[in-house]
Amino acid sequence: xxxxxxxxxxxxxxxxxxxxxxxxxxxxxxxxxxxxxxxxxxxxxxxxxxxxxxxxxxxxxxxxxxxxxxxxxxxxxxxxxxxxxxxxxxxxxxxxxxxxxxxxxxxxxxxxxxxxx
Amino acid sequence: xxxxxxxxxxxxxxxxxxxxxxxxxxxxxxxxxxxxxxxxxxxxxxxxxxxxxxxxxxxxxxxxxxxxxxxxxxxxxxxxxxxxxxxxxxxxxxxxxxxxxxxxxxxxxxxxxxxxx
DNA sequence: AAGGGATATGTCGAGCTATGCATAACCCCT
DNA sequence: AGGGGTTATGCATAGCTCGACATATCCCTT
Numbered sequence: 118x119x120x121x122x123x124x125x126x127x128x129x130x131x132x133x134x135x136x137x138x139x140x141x142x143x144x145x146x147x148x149x150x151x152x153x154x155x156x157x158x159x160x161x162x163x164x165x166x167x168x169x170x171x172x173x174x175x176x177x178x179x180x181x182x183x184x185x186x187x188x189x190x191x192x193x194x195x196x197x198x199x200x201x202x203x204x205x206x207x208x209x210x211x212x213x214x215x216x217x218x219x220x221x222x223x224x225x226x227x228x229x230x231x232x233x234x
Numbered sequence: 235x236x237x238x239x240x241x242x243x244x245x246x247x248x249x250x251x252x253x254x255x256x257x258x259x260x261x262x263x264x265x266x267x268x269x270x271x272x273x274x275x276x277x278x279x280x281x282x283x284x285x286x287x288x289x290x291x292x293x294x295x296x297x298x299x300x301x302x303x304x305x306x307x308x309x310x311x312x313x314x315x316x317x318x319x320x321x322x323x324x325x326x327x328x329x330x331x332x333x334x335x336x337x338x339x340x341x342x343x344x345x346x347x348x349x350x351x
Numbered sequence: 352a353a354g355g356g357a358t359a360t361g362t363c364g365a366g367c368t369a370t371g372c373a374t375a376a377c378c379c380c381t
Numbered sequence: 382a383g384g385g386g387t388t389a390t391g392c393a394t395a396g397c398t399c400g401a402c403a404t405a406t407c408c409c410t411t
Contacts, residue, residue, distance in 0.1 A: 190408025307378025311386025
């Protein structure tokens with residue numbers, strides 16, 4: 118028997134839109150918070166700017182909430198920062214995700230620890 | 235704000251093999267148990283026989299365990315049934331998955347109920 | 352006035368996954 | 382012996398997602 122380990126993926130669906138929010142978008146918000154720009158956030162996460170931008174647009178459209186405030190031009194060229202709502206989502210989803218992560222580990226050991234040895 | 239609902243996906247990785255087991259393979263085992271053949275199981279799940287067969291092969295190879303006993307020919311043309319090990323995996327993973335499912339619901343309400351309203 | 356750096360978007364191609372198609376082997380039954 | 386229904390497997394194709402490009406716009410700084 119090979120060594121096994123559990124993995125999971127979490128996300129949210131709106132009625133018309135699949136993948137309205139999720140782990141990837143959450144990591145993006147987190148990176149935006151620490152980096153201060155979408156460009157830098159995409160570099161940090163090793164995804165294309167094109168995708169980061171598209172993800173952000175999709176999420177905001179799906180949730181109907183402005184998660185970030187964006188600005189073009191200026192001394193630094195531009196910037197993207199989280200709004201208060203954005204921070205709320207970042208934190209709330211983070212707590213949500215963490216609880217699932219912990220449960221996956223404990224439930225894994227409890228139910229499959231014997232078989233997957 | 236649109237109506238949102240949480241979704242999740244669970245799976246197991248072996249060291250060399252991604253997706254050794256998971257929700258899809260678990261549903262396949264379950265369908266095999268009730269249907270008695272891979273052909274019927276794939277029809278029930280609305281996936282191609284080709285995929286069902288490939289998934290089963292991949293899982294058994296990755297886990298190094300015979301989950302099913304297959305037979306060609308015969309009065310019914312052939313059949314596929316779960317072995318004892320297969321039933322153990324089906325049940326154990328089912329319990330594992332159910333616990334995660336419940337936690338997703340409660341954690342969702344707890345952490346995101348207010349925001350996602 | 353020109354440049355720099357970031358946001359904003361459309362488009363084409365690569366890569367991966369699932370599906371469809373084709374074919375073979377197998378075994379009980381008529 | 383032949384047919385039916387299932388397992389077994391390769392291959393070619395369709396679909397979808399992501400990344401790479403190519404531009405355009407914006408505004409502060411030099």
